[in-house]
Amino acid sequence: MKIKKIYLNNYRNYSDLRIDFSDGLNVIVGANAQGKTNLLEAIYMCSIGRSLRVNKEKQTINFDKNNAQIIVEIEKKYGRSTIDIILSRNAKKTVRINKIPIKKIGELMGELKAVFFSPDELKLIKESPEDRRRFMDISISQMSKNYFYMLNKYEKILANRNKLLKEELNKKTLKETLDIWNEQLATVGSKIIINRINFLKTLTPYAKLSHKYLTQDSEDIDLEYVGIIGENESDIKQIFLSELNKNFEKDTKLCYTTIGPHRDDIKVSVNGIDVRTYGSQGQQRTCALSLKLAELEIIEKNTGEKAILLLDDVLSELDSKRRKRLLNFCKKTQTFLTCTDFKGEADNIIKTSNGKVI
Ligand SMILES: Nc1ncnc2c1ncn2[C@@H]1O[C@H](COP(=O)(O)OP(=O)(O)OP(=O)(O)O)[C@@H](O)[C@H]1O
Ligand SMILES: [Mg+2]
Secondary structure: OEEEEEEEEEEOOEEEEEEEOOOOEEEEEOOOOOOHHHHHHHHHHHHHOOOOOOOOHHHHEOOOOOEEEEEEEEEOOOOEEEEEEEEEOOEEEEEEEOOEEOOOHHHHOOOOOEEEEOHHHHHHHHOOHHHHHHHHHHHHHHHOHHHHHHHHHHHHHHHHHHHHHHOOOOHHHHHHHHHHHHHHHHHHHHHHHHHHHHHHHHHHHHHHHHHHHHOOOOOOEEEEEEOOOOOOHHHHHHHHHHHHHHOHHHHHHHOOOOOOHHHOEEEEEEOOEEHHHHOOHHHHHHHHHHHHHHHHHHHHHHHOOOOEEEEEOOHHHOOHHHHHHHHHHHOOOOEEEEEOOOOOOOOEEEEEEOOEEO
8 A cells, every 4th residue: 555645734843734655765854853753653643543652642733733633645455545633632533534533443453554663663672572562463453453452352351350459359259250350361362362473473484584685694583472372272262271370379469460462572583592682783673674574574465455664764773785675675665764864766755844845
């Protein structure tokens, strides 16, 4: 899919912006603090329904205004569509697809398939397991609305189970009530886990290819799901249930659920070495990039539709060979690349200055 146009109204430092995009490489150039990342943030918001940069999305409304709007026009394999988001200081956010408001954010999943990469994405390798779970969850959700709904369901069951663990009940009553939540948690949790395991299975060969490509064959990446693993869903469910029982004392003492897909992780290794602990910064960055490029490939494989690629400020972080190879890879799909200066070939160069395109 491709974005043909964007319209921003009072979004961050853009008061009124309209841009037509090219199908290939769109380079957004400008000095610091001009609005390059803001533009990518707006595009990505139309993909995942929220800002990746801030939790309080009202912060994205222009300082002096009460409402903001983003509209994107998308061209898909079969037909066109529009997504628009209205943010308001004193009302709930409205998301519309083809002018029809959606009831649940899950309905937006997959409407604009996008892969986002910024220097911040180094977190994906370096930081807590939460970042790696988020990577899997956002990717799979773009390919399956159902998965997104399962995640929401799991969160609710988990919250109920944790609430119960905080209540001062006698052990017998607690155990009996927990059993009910355990069954539900394991039913939904095992579906999440099997989806993630399968996702990693499909992702790994593509990650290997893109990593080999970026590192000129010098590095071999590997991915492994760390957590409750099993051959199939029912297998995982049984293991999960027995782990929940085993952890009964621990969970009641700590007052939260210490095991489950909300605690799982991905182990990323390069040439057999755990890259989170031992990798160089450049190596970690390249791994994160390889995962994202692989994500792009499997979205296409699983849905028949190419995702758009959003690359924020990545060129300055890579050596010249990796940079060249990345730009070459971008030819595969519509790409939005931000940088402070650009030398090279692009289909469209957009110069930003203080919330305007010049
Ligand atoms: N809600 C808002 N209303 C108005 N302006 C805002 C708002 N939020 C952020 N800005 C402004 O947007 C600018 C930053 O934009 P952005 O992060 O897109 O910069 P950038 O071009 O990506 O810069 P860099 O090259 O440093 O990454 C800042 O000047 C900031 O003051
Ligand atoms: Mg920026």
